[in-house]
Amino acid sequence: MGDAAENDTLGVLDRMTSILEAFDQDDHGLGISELASRAGLPKSTVSRLVTTLVRQRYLERDGRRIHLGLRVFELGQLAAGPRDLRAASLPAxxxxxxxxxxxxxxxxxxxxxxxxxxxxxxxxxxxxAVRAGGRLPIPCTALGKAVLANSTVREIDEILSVKLDPCTTRSITDPTVLRRQLDDIRGGRPALSLEEFRAGVSCMARAVFGPAGAVVGAISLSGSADGFDADRFDPALRLAALRVASRLSQGASGAV
Known part of the structure; x- marks a missing residue:
């Protein structure tokens, strides 16, 4: 394949990726105009590529609305890391x-x-609740704080070195305050998000560690901010995180 043909192929893949990534968790189908706006592409290009993606089952049509297709879901289930972590975690x-x-x-x-x-x-x-597959910001969520607190110094600096956008009026955007919270989490406290991601919702989380001791994810509890009792539920949350880590270790050692 010549350079020009290869560049053209990569360009098409980039445009298709832009279309697939234009969807978010709150969408109930998008029209061609909205897809084009979000993807930053001409409507004619989007219309042509959507036809191809529908034929390949990566997108579905519902009248004039476009949805992510079944093939996207199928491929997502094949991602080994998330699949294995999810399977190990579900009982806990x-x-x-x-x-x-x-x-x-x-x-x-x-x-x-x-x-x-x-x-x-x-x-x-x-x-x-956030749906499975949904994306969350790290600094405003208990899940994010739990993961970040157990990440490397470089990873922490990468997240906290840029402007932190608030999700609610209670979001913490001061890196110094967040670093103190991360220190507390590393010291054994659960990560907390008290109406920092969504007004009226509080959340607590603990990190999950893989067989090598590195953080692989986090588990959280969330509910109404009224009467949310982190101290009461932390033992159960901590136990759940430990159970998942144990199952991951058993899987790594070949145990059934």
């Missing part, structure tokens, strides 16, 4: 939800964000 997550009657999330880091890979909702969680 289910017991944690039963014990606390709060919504449980499991998330992993992806650059400057988290990706939620499992959600077990409480009966009253419709407006508080």
């Amino acid at each position: 997550l289910a017991d944690l939800r039963t014990a606390t009657r709060h919504t449980v999330h499991l998330a992993i880091r992806d650059g400057r964000e988290l990706v939620c890979i499992a959600v077990l909702r409480s009966s009253a969680a419709e407006s508080t």
Whole structure:
């Protein structure tokens, strides 16, 4: 393949990726104009590429609305790291939800964000839970703080060295304050987000560690800020994180 043809192929892949990444968790289908605006591409280009992506099942049409297709979901399930962590975690997550009657999330880091890979909702969680596959900011969430506190100094500096955008009026945007919180988390306290991500919702989290001792994700409990009792639920949360780490270690050693 010549350089010109290769560059053209890469350009098409970049444009297709821009279209797929234009969707977010709150979308209920997008029109061509909205897709083009979000992807930063001409409508004619988006219309042509959408036709190809629909044919390949990466997108689906519902009248004039476009949705992510089944093939995207299928490929997502093949990602070994998230799949294995989720499988190892589900029994502990289910017991944690039963014990606390709060919504449980499991998330992993992806650059400057988290990706939620499992959600077990409480009966009253419709407006508080993030869907599986949804992305979360690191500094405003308990999950993010739990992961970041157990990351390297360089990774912490990368996150806190740029302007921190608030999610609510209670979000902490002062890096010095956040660094003190990270120190407390490393000292054994749970990570907390008290209405910092969503007004009226509080959350607590603990990191999950892999067989090599590195942080691989975090588990959280979330619920209404009114009466949220972190001290009461922390033992159950801590136990859940330890159970997941144990199962990951057993998997790494070949135990069934």
